[in-house]
Amino acid sequence: MNKSDCSENRMHSPQHIVRRILVPALIFGMVVILADRASGQATASNPESLRQINVQEHLGDTIPLDLEFTNHRGEQMTLDQYFHGEKPVLMTLVYYDCPMLCTLVLNGLRDAVDSLSWIPGEDYQLVTVSIDPRETADLAKAKREVYVNSLNTQVRADGWAFLVGEESQSRRLADALGFRYYYDEKKDIYAHPAVSYILTESGKITRYLYGIKVRKQNLRLALLEGARGKVGSAVDRVLLYCYQYNPDEEGYVLMAGNVMKLGGGLTVLVLGTVLGIFWWRERKGARIYRTHTTEGQNGRQ
Numbered sequence: 001m002n003k004s005d006c007s008e009n010r011m012h013s014p015q016h017i018v019r020r021i022l023v024p025a026l027i028f029g030m031v032v033i034l035a036d037r038a039s040g041q042a043t044a045s046n047p048e049s050l051r052q053i054n055v056q057e058h059l060g061d062t063i064p065l066d067l068e069f070t071n072h073r074g075e076q077m078t079l080d081q082y083f084h085g086e087k088p089v090l091m092t093l094v095y096y097d098c099p100m101l102c103t104l105v106l107n108g109l110r111d112a113v114d115s116l117s118w119i120p121g122e123d124y125q126l127v128t129v130s131i132d133p134r135e136t137a138d139l140a141k142a143k144r145e146v147y148v149n150s151l152n153t154q155v156r157a158d159g160w161a162f163l164v165g166e167e168s169q170s171r172r173l174a175d176a177l178g179f180r181y182y183y184d185e186k187k188d189i190y191a192h193p194a195v196s197y198i199l200t201e202s203g204k205i206t207r208y209l210y211g212i213k214v215r216k217q218n219l220r221l222a223l224l225e226g227a228r229g230k231v232g233s234a235v236d237r238v239l240l241y242c243y244q245y246n247p248d249e250e251g252y253v254l255m256a257g258n259v260m261k262l263g264g265g266l267t268v269l270v271l272g273t274v275l276g277i278f279w280w281r282e283r284k285g286a287r288i289y290r291t292h293t294t295e296g297q298n299g300r301q
Contacts (some may be wrong), residue, residue, distance in 0.1 A: 055193050055208065056178035062203045063176040069129065069165035071158075072141040079173075082127050082161055083201050088226030089125045090219075091197045093170070093179050095132035095190055096143045096162075104212040105194050106147060112214035114152050116223075121159020124223050128160070131174060131181060131190060133167040140164050177205065198226040 065080035083089055092109060094102035106128070113120060120126045130140065140162040148155050174181065181192035196214060198207040207222040 053182055053191050053193060054180045055195050056180065057208055058178045058205055061176065061205050064172060065203045067169045067173055069163035069169060070137050072137060072144045072162045074137040082125050083203055086201050087124050088223050089127055089199045091127045091199060093129050093131050093174055095130045096135050096139050099189065101194060108213040109196060110147050110151060112216060112219045115216040116220060119154050119156065121156025126160035128162050129170060129173060130164045131170045135164045137164055198222040200226050
């Protein structure tokens, strides 16, 4: 068989045919997908708006607690009414008519709350604020009923507040939290990140929790951190000592150094307790022996 025959056979081989058909098809498919994604982005035609969808962490800053909103009962409230009693606050910024992302964020938040043994309104406070100034208290009430009624855990009367308000108020709150969003007029939607916030009872930002799913451990430790050890059991406070937040992991990771320190402290405590018991028993035995010896000598006299 000459070289031309070999070349012809290779051209008609199944592998060669697959390469000739599939490779161009895959390239064409990728071009179509990328073009579709580009056209589907609410802000693709406006690079400046893309930079507005972000989170700028303001850890350690305090949000303005004098901001005024309307709660799900139609009552005018200021934020400071939800910050009290040494309870940490778990806050989210969404809008109730959101077609997708906000619902996923609230669903994830509900599942995380259900995973805890702590009671909203008693051990910590939940506050959800709408960034859409057109939304009403009735809409907030309806949204709240959906989520509170779907919880398996108990919720105190105002343990999970759903608020609406003027843009001047929600925008100030978003700016203080570093929550950067953009309203697309053509599609009538808000483009925004998925993030929840942990704050102290004084409004100080202590942690950002990213994503539509909040892991139980992250939420539990973040609330402990926000409460500065004033909620939870002694075991919870030990966990907070052993775990520290790692921004790269976007969650809490076990700190080997702290675990070793804790283990060393416990070892000293256990050894001290055991030696103390031996010492006490030895002294008690010596006293009994002396007592019996004295009684025996008195009896012989």
